[in-house]
Amino acid sequence: MVKEELLKDFERQLDNLKINHTIMIEDVEKAISKKAEESAKYQRYKLYRDAPNTRISFNLARYHSFAETINYLNALAITYPDRVRVMPIGTTHEGRQIPMIKIGTRSRADKPGIWIDGGIHAREWISPAAVLYFINQV
Template sequence: MAFSRATFLLAALLAALLVVTSVQGSGQDEDALDRESLQEDVSLDNDHAVSYKGYKLLSVAPVTKRQRKSVIRLAGKQGVQFWLAQRNATGSFVAQILVAPGAVARVTRRLKDKGVNFKIVIQDLQNAINNEVTSLRDTDAIESGRPFVWDKFHRLSAIYAYMHQVARQHPELAEVKTIGKSTEGRDLLVLKLGRKSQSVKPAMWIDGGVHAREWISPAAVTYIIRELQKDTGLLNKMDFYLMPVANPDGYEYSHTKDRLWRKTRSMHRAANATKTALKRSRPCYGVDANRNWDSHWGQRAASMDPCSNNYQGPHPFSEPETK
């Protein structure tokens, strides 16, 4: 099954979803967007699959400073989630905004009233998600020796089956290592690639899937695995440790319940959170694993709110996935 244009667009946008660059104005930083404000609180647990039917993705290109301010004021409004807000290579401000069905008329009317150029790049987000739907059927095929392919996104079990397949086919080069367990008890698997040697060789670590919804990331790491197998000269000189899915719980949850799930799946109360979070009676789930490292923990773009997509965790390395 070949990817559709909408599927590629969705994957690319999700991969860049939180790579949000603040817009620096002259003098005061009045145009800057706080990264946390770009995200809705979507971390409450849900026993049912989340639907994004009727959600539209807008590409917005304000020209004047006044138009830019008008767009920025949409951040944090109900039914509005910024996926991207930055200056492009030419210096122009661009934004990608996900709009809930009930907010589409209000948001588009505001943009038109302010003369802001925009276009709808995804008419129905759920339809785009449905085009990505994966199944577990390819896992058995891979385990039985069928080749791993890159014309679709694979579930966790298929990716793990591929790693074991590589190790079976190239025992002189490859070895699968289990380095721990996730919050929900899934194996954290790493594939070591390198020619066995008596001497100490330099090593490189490559991981993907830290943010669950960025499916293109594990796909890229598995593709690197394929390409490295061809370069035995390089594997004679270096060892590679590759972890395609660093957040397996979140990755599976993004396949089964919520396509836009980003974090891990640990549960957190609001005991040490912001006043906003303290008002919530339900626990929130997950930590932004990419903000859970000890280095620069709790600094820019991190949140103390367990319900924020940018939640840093109660302390550095609180997640088994980052230890």
């Protein structure tokens, strides 16, 4: 992605280097906003629901806001209180808490653990989706 004000110079450099290029999406921010508006139509449904197998539904095929992701993690902690805990591990420069989810039983504190992180950067959607998928499978 290239900022709009740098696009002409960038294209000129590509042309000078004889690199073929095509602009796939003129305005990524506008495309994301449009997708968000389309998704908002389906927001009438709760982020999680009771299901026969007690799995919590969460659509990993779309971008979720920070608040939606936290709601999902909290729903897991409420649904599985003996195995899931959400706790803060730090604070952002904006003063928001950085959450961590711990999955496991409390009785085995001596057992080795696995650390997986995702969603470290703003507007990043694939790593949080991958981590949330992993959490769902566990």
